[in-house]
Amino acid sequence: MTQVKQRLKEIEPTSRHTDLAMRKNTFSAVTKQFMDAIEHHRRVAIDFQKAESQQLERQIKIANPNATPQEIEQAIAQAEQGRGAVFAQQLMQSVGGEYRRQQAQNTLDAVQERHEDIRRLAKSVQELSVLFEEMQSMLESQAKVLDQIETSAIETNNQLEAGTQYIEKAKKSALSTRRNKFICLGIFLVIIIIIIIVLAVKFAPSHNNNSQSQ
16 A cells, blocks of 8 residues: 555656646546545455454354344444453353353354454554545645646746747837838938038039139
């Protein structure tokens, strides 16, 4: 169980991995299989525990047919708790005859033998329940992490797209500004040329008149 949990932690998707989607799907699939196996094992253990208790109940009824349901339930509980001496004393006192006593002793032996099995099963069921809760908690926490990673990835992608659009606009703006500069420079040169022509035309007659008067 510990090795499987460690393996699940190794394939947990993190923001450092580029194959986030693939690791996310793998983690979810493996975790689901693991939790299904835990639940199946837990149910099998519970069913077997019930079957063992029912078998003990039948043996107690054989040894003491007059036992009430409350007495049977109490006897099974005492046996499962390891209180075999109390159970044996009560069972021996409730039956008479050598044959009945032998049946009672056989029942006691069976109870004590099954006690360890039932105790181990109860412990196994408890451990599986705890493990199931741990896995459920880990899944919930990982779901939050995955949502945060996915949200961050979407935000990062949106920011990259916005940055790309801004750069494209900046390029277009730079080209437009450069073109406007060339246009302004051309207009300025045309104005200078026009001024030069106007001045040349204006002063040219005066220069010719002065030459003729001499």
